[in-house]
Amino acid sequence: PVNIFWFRRDLRLTDNAGLYHALKQGLPVIPLFIFDTHILDKLPDKNDARVTFIHHALAEMNEELTRFSSSLCVKYGKPEEVWQELTAEFDIREVIANTDYEPYATEREDKVRKVLGKNKIPLTTYKDQVIFEKDEVVKDDGKPYTVFTPYKRKWLATLNPELHLKAYPVTKYAKNFYAHTSWELPSLKQIGFEKSDLELPGKTYRDVIEDYHRTRDFPSVEGTSRIGAHLRFGTLSIRKVTLDAWEAREKTWLNELVWRDFYAMILWHFPETATAAFRKNFDNIRWRNHEAEFEAWCEGKTGYPLVDAGMRQLNETGWMHNRIRMVTASFLAKHLLIDWRWGEAYFARRLIDYDMASNVGGWQWAAGSGNDAVPYFRVFNPQLQQERFDPEMKYIRRWVPEFHDPFKYPKPIVDHREARERVLKEFKRAFAG
Ligand code: FAD
Numbered sequence: 001p002v003n004i005f006w007f008r009r010d011l012r013l014t015d016n017a018g019l020y021h022a023l024k025q026g027l028p029v030i031p032l033f034i035f036d037t038h039i040l041d042k043l044p045d046k047n048d049a050r051v052t053f054i055h056h057a058l059a060e061m062n063e064e065l066t067r068f069s070s071s072l073c074v075k076y077g078k079p080e081e082v083w084q085e086l087t088a089e090f091d092i093r094e095v096i097a098n099t100d101y102e103p104y105a106t107e108r109e110d111k112v113r114k115v116l117g118k119n120k121i122p123l124t125t126y127k128d129q130v131i132f133e134k135d136e137v138v139k140d141d142g143k144p145y146t147v148f149t150p151y152k153r154k155w156l157a158t159l160n161p162e163l164h165l166k167a168y169p170v171t172k173y174a175k176n177f178y179a180h181t182s183w184e185l186p187s188l189k190q191i192g193f194e195k196s197d198l199e200l201p202g203k204t205y206r207d208v209i210e211d212y213h214r215t216r217d218f219p220s221v222e223g224t225s226r227i228g229a230h231l232r233f234g235t236l237s238i239r240k241v242t243l244d245a246w247e248a249r250e251k252t253w254l255n256e257l258v259w260r261d262f263y264a265m266i267l268w269h270f271p272e273t274a275t276a277a278f279r280k281n282f283d284n285i286r287w288r289n290h291e292a293e294f295e296a297w298c299e300g301k302t303g304y305p306l307v308d309a310g311m312r313q314l315n316e317t318g319w320m321h322n323r324i325r326m327v328t329a330s331f332l333a334k335h336l337l338i339d340w341r342w343g344e345a346y347f348a349r350r351l352i353d354y355d356m357a358s359n360v361g362g363w364q365w366a367a368g369s370g371n372d373a374v375p376y377f378r379v380f381n382p383q384l385q386q387e388r389f390d391p392e393m394k395y396i397r398r399w400v401p402e403f404h405d406p407f408k409y410p411k412p413i414v415d416h417r418e419a420r421e422r423v424l425k426e427f428k429r430a431f432a433g
Contacts, residue, residue: 002090002178006097007033007072008105010128010234011057013064013170017128020168022096028178030090031065033058035076035191038108049196049318049352050229055188056200057235062185070177074185080111087119095121098128098234101264102356103271129234130261131155131164131242134268137261144269146278146371151265152258165243198318201226201352203236209245213252219309219321220394225253226319228353231260263361266371274360275341277369284430287339296413297332298346300400303412306386307331309399316399318352323389329366330380335419337426340367368427376427379420 005022011033013019022029043051062072075082086092095116100109113123127133137155138144145151159165188195205225208215215223230236238257245254267274277283296302300311310324320328325347332343344363348354364370368378390396393403402408 001027001093002030003027003094003096004030004032004086004090004092006095007031007061008097008100009232010098011054011061012235012237013061013174015167015237015240016098016170016234017168018096018098018124018126020170020173021124021126022094023170023173023176025094026176027093029096029176030073030178030180031061031070032073032075032086034079034082035074035186036079036108037077038079038104040191040193044349046192047194047196049198049200050233050354051191051193052188052196052198053200053229053352054233055185055193057233058185065177066181068174068177069179069181071181071183072185073180073183076186076191079108080115083112083115087115087121092116092119092121095123097123097125099125099133100129101133101268103267103274106271129238130264131238131257132158132261132265134265137265144265145262146266148259148262148372151262152255155258155261159246161243161246165239165246167237167239196318198352201229201319203227203230205241206244206248209248209250209253212250216252217323217389218395219313219324220390220392220398224322226353228319228351228355228358232353232355259361260355260358263357266361267357270371273364273371274356277367278364278371278373279369281431282367282369285337285426286430288337289339289342290336293336293413294332294338294342296410297328297336297338297343301410302331302414303410304331304382305393305396305400305403305409306382306390308403309390309396312399314347314350318350320351321395323385324395325362326366327380327382327385329363330374331382333363333367334379334423335382335414335416337419337423340364340369376431377424379423381416383416 003022003025005019010016010018058072058074065071116123132155137151137158205227208223208225212223215221227236227241231238242257245257270278297311300308300315302308306324307328310320310328314320329343332338333340340363344359347359361370365373368374368376386396396403
């Protein structure tokens with residue numbers, strides 16, 4: 001008999017809650033990863049950087065596993081079918097995984113539970129992806145917080161670093177990995193993908209923590225950590241990262257990690273907000289959804305240099321600075337009056353650190369439809385944002401070098417003042433109705 005540990009968004013062998021518990025039980029543990037075709041088949045880009053990122057992480061784990069005379073069992077297909085096959089192949093006692101809170105993951109798990117249930121195999125999940133999950137930080141009456149500041153206060157009051165940030169010493173039980181070294185990791189090509197040429201983000205963050213509160217708002221400075229993708233895929237442990245922020249007493253950076261928990265909690269309690277506005281009357285808005293303008297926004301050709309710089313940074317690197325995510329998102333929803341969901345989907349396609357909870361949260365925040373959003377009447381002025389956050393135009397020059405050349409650079413596709421009036425009028429109408 002064996003136990004199986006199913007890797008999903010936790011692609012690491014150190015400080016991994018579920019993996020630790022799986023190994024600790026004593027039965028041989030098969031480390032499993034499934035390339036889920038329900039997800040892969042929907043990706044439009046065959047050189048998707050996230051697939052390369054995952055493949056790279058799997059190769060690293062495989063390498064580490066050789067130390068324990070083991071290797072990853074990697075499958076490709078629809079998880080419910082793969083599990084059907086696995087139950088025939090092995091005498092499985094228990095399946096262990098870390099909880100994934102996204103709506104699709106929950107749906108997938110329900111299907112897999114059914115398959116396993118038929119074979120009387122339990123599926124046990126552990127918290128690993130966040131510091132506090134689900135109902136762990138809620139209001140005194142048990143209801144979820146929908147506003148960040150009181151949530152953060154409660155989050156901080158609940159945190160006991162020795163308890164909540166303690167690492168799970170996986171290697172202590174590493175002898176229990178299933179001894180099998182001949183499983184092969186399929187190549188990217190074998191799963192229908194190509195290697196992305198984007199640079200994958202590194203794992204270091206300590207050097208930015210200290211100055212973060214001073215530098216984080218300036219897009220031309222390398223003042224943020226860029227570890228989003230590592231938190232997304234679990235190649236870094238959120239406990240370790242949070243502990244480092246805690247010990248460095250870098251409140252501003254810790255605050256951002258709390259936002260991450262907050263949005264994960266919101267999506268778990270309100271999964272419908274992945275596609276519907278948190279504020280109900282926001283769905284009355286008559287979006288213009290002008291296709292050519294959307295195209296111009298995607299390509300970084302709106303004639304607003306700060307917006308265009310952000311979109312080009314995203315297109316060329318798979319990452320965009322947070323301040324500019326806010327500016328570009330606000331510009332799409334407010335200046336162009338294009339449905340925030342179009343923008344959310346575009347970011348989802350391009351961001352290496354794409355995470356549904358934070359992306360939807362960020363978009364609803366910028367559009368003004370979110371639970372704790374910018375007031376609808378606040379319309380970011382890209383010109384003023386540039387003067388404050390890119391005063392020497394270093395960032396703009398880096399991404400839009402032709403911005404001052406009228407022969408090469410387009411005129412603004414909308415006039416700021418007119419766009420502002422238009423959106424305020426429409427939002428007011430929608431909210432009155
Ligand atoms: P740092 O500033 O170094 O922060 C460290 C970590 O904290 C980040 O990696 C991230 O995990 C977390 N974090 C930071 N800011 C936020 C935030 N506002 N909300 C939630 N978590 C945060 N973040 C994503 O991880 N995935 C997304 O798909 C995503 N989409 C966004 C879309 C919009 C419109 C906006 C306004 C923000 C979005 N964010 C998203 C939040 C934020 O912009 C990114 O987390 C951050 O820019 C990533 O860069 P970094 O890793 O250098 O972060």
